[in-house]
Amino acid sequence: MSIPSSKIYAYADDTAILVQGRTWEEVKAKAEFALSEIMNWLDLNLLTLNLSKTYFIPFAIRRNTKPTNTFAITAHSCQSRMVLCTCPTIVKADSVKYLGVHIDDGLRWEKHLDTLSNRTLRLIHIFKSLRESAGFDTLKMVYLALCQSIIGYCITAWGGAAKTCFLRAERAQRAILKVMTGKPRRYPTTQLYIDCQVLTVRQLFVLRSVLRVHGCLPPSDPRKRTYIPSSIQHNTSFAKRQYYVLSVHIYKKLQKELDIIDLNKYRVNLKTTEWLKQQDYIKTESLLTYIT
Known part of the structure; x- marks a missing residue:
């Protein structure tokens, strides 16, 4: 109707x-x-x-x-x-749970990130038990199946949240990785991600945003695929954190770095993932900076 x-x-x-x-x-x-x-x-x-x-x-x-x-x-x-x-x-x-996502009245995603962090931390006991009998490759497969599937669910909706809220999810992810690999609590964050070869939560948002924008481009025909989607201009900080505005800006920055516009989706995924794994926290956050 x-x-x-x-x-x-x-x-x-x-x-x-x-x-x-x-x-x-x-x-x-x-x-x-x-x-x-x-x-x-x-x-x-x-x-x-x-x-x-x-x-x-x-x-x-x-x-x-x-x-x-x-x-x-x-x-x-x-x-x-x-x-x-x-x-x-x-x-x-003030907020409701719709299809597994907690939507609040200001779209700040604070409650959803709190719930996400708690769900992630509840997996710690699984990795504590599993690391005693499984190798790293098996542990990583379990991480991707259990932990990253939770973190990545609908991430394009809430992945542009403010850093003050977003850090909760990344701390929970790091706690899982440290338990999984048996690292001490104060183990350097940068080295942790290098050792595990996984994306941070924010990098996962960048990857999913790039793939969704790339999938909306015309077919892979050099005569047709000659443009990047136009940017949507907004002045409020709220709008600049939303996917429909932020995703195009992220794609433009990645296009300048990697020249991915003529690649198929599989190769875009591989190339972007490998590039993101080499970037530090500051570089990743700079991708979300709104450009005009």
């Missing part, structure tokens, strides 16, 4: 509706209309919306632009809204 001024994102039985407006009053009206349309559609198809598991998040970049505490969205089922309405309101949340 299609609802005016709204976007619907659905996967199995998890559905999200995105509504935007110039004022919170406009957002409220559009959201209640969209919710009413969905409830009517469900009713016609003999289905019911579970309001106890339905939440809304008012997104705002700055705290002073957030709606007041009295802001609420009502799930109207009454025919007329002019009379006293007793329809229930849905719960307001």
Whole structure:
């Protein structure tokens, strides 16, 4: 179904509706209309919306632009809204978990990175037990299967988060690598990644961003693949940390370094991965610096 001024994102039985407006009053009206349309559609198809598991998040970049505490969205089922309405309101949340990702109202990804770090650290006991009987190659395969799969999940969504939040995930990753290789707590970080030959969390974000942008380019035809996607210009630091802005800038910088535009995706993956393994923390962070 299609609802005016709204976007619907659905996967199995998890559905999200995105509504935007110039004022919170406009957002409220559009959201209640969209919710009413969905409830009517469900009713016609003999289905019911579970309001106890339905939440809304008012997104705002700055705290002073957030709606007041009295802001609420009502799930109207009454025919007329002019009379006293007793329809229930849905719960307001600061963050929700959608398809395994914790989305907060400021898109700062703090809660998701905390959850990610905790999930990663819970793997320590596995590597403590396994390192006594397995070689490094086996340990690395287990790391890629268990740890990096957790770290890399939806990383293009949250991988541009501020360094102050992002360090939590990288510390958790380093803890796993030190346990896996039996290194002391104060073992040098740079040497640790050289020994393990794995990407840092931020480097993994860079790699995934480059591959996604590269996959959107025209087919590998020299007559067609002669351009790089145009940059999206934004002035706010918030926008500059988001994938849809940051990914193109990262790709442009990697293109200047590696000349990857005419390579297939497999070779781009190999070439970019090997280059990233040779870069230090400062160089990796410089790739995320917004250029004009």
